[in-house]
Amino acid sequence: MSSRTLVWISGASSGVGAALADAVPYPDARVIDLSRRGGRTTEHLKVDLSDPADWVRVEQHFVAELAGFDGDRVVFIHNAGTITPIGPADAVDASAYTRAVLLNSAAPQVLGSAFLRASSQLSCERHLVMLSSGAAKTAYAGWSSYNAGKAAVEQWVRTVGAEQSGCRVIAVAPGVVDTPMQSEIRATPATAFPAVARFQALKQTGALVGPAVAAAGIWSLLDRELESGTCLDLRDLDPGR
Template identity: 75%
Template sequence: MSSLVWISGASAGIGAALVAAVPYADARVIDVSRRGGGPAEHLKADLSDPADWARVERHFQEELAGYDGDRVVFIHNAGTITPIGPAAGVDGAEYTRAVLLNSAAPQVLGRAFLQATAGLTCERHLVMLSSGAARTAYAGWSSYNAGKAAVEHWVRTVGAEQETRDGCRVIAVAPGVVDTAMQTEIRATSEQDFPTVGRFHQLKETGALSTPAEAAAGIWSLLERELPNGACIDLRNL
């Protein structure tokens, strides 16, 4: 079977681990990110820039026009925790970038993928990375909290729009607390900007963080499960 896989933000962390763990031996894998540098093909794109969203959409359309393979997958992993701090006090340009990347890009790119795959009859999967922050209001994370909540409700809605048998499988997955550069950034934040920072120090000190490889394995395993379309899954609850 032939597979075409896109993973956004695959140059580091969970994204890089997802590339390393692709379970399809014949897969063509494309990293959509600013930096690239891993073993996957690289489509250079700054996903906080709406101009680059249009470029990614055209890329989807070009690659999938007449596609006759067996499977297409898009895992949207890119996101940012920056800036951390009260909404009234953080840098405006950084905050705007975070809103675009965390809230708008998943919806715009997800829609583009769905449209580009709409005429295909092969197996299709759209996976959006979420977080426990979608349901818990952490002071200091307003753009991140809101972005992940938006992702989950978008997935529920778009999942309901898919044909029961022939539509794209659309799910969101929260991987838990994973030992990535994002966690390092969180722990480096002052309690004034992020009052709950002590909890994240404790998780690190007690060895409670999962590895990117563990998160990637859990995410890939979901594609083999009989999940309802529009499901929002937390790997810690499986």
């Protein structure tokens, strides 16, 4: 029997993405990881989401998988992103900066649009979830490509959410999660990232959220009464609702 739920998670090879793949709440789900390395999911489409040529491959994949789909729901959680390079925009490596802009700002929009097109003829539940960050609203010196990318994600979600009636489109900031990205941040010298002491203190005081906790919170959003176009922070949710 074919799966009644089809789930894509980008960047499911580690961190929040891997936790999301481990915690899919639908027992019959078919889960596909969109990443370079691959993770713990049973299926993996090897793509570099900072490469526009691979965006085309992802859209072709969406179209092929969703043609004739007659299950209960389709879900795309776009989690992939990078904090690298950290440092002033005029001082970091130019090629790394370009890659970050493509991955953090352009890829979410292009892949989100591709998913909407590929699933537009379906009558089942459709969910598009974009991972955001507090960095969408707080301008951290040294994070220009990351800050701008997350701000772009949220504005894209607000706009596209207002356009959509068949697919619920939301953005969620999971809080400060204990992931390899956080390890990279804490190891950055203050000359490149002046706020590094704050993030080191979060680790030292046990204030970081575990990836499994963040993943559970993200999955819970699919059962909440949220309007399409909503941008929220898990830390602001009432856990009893």
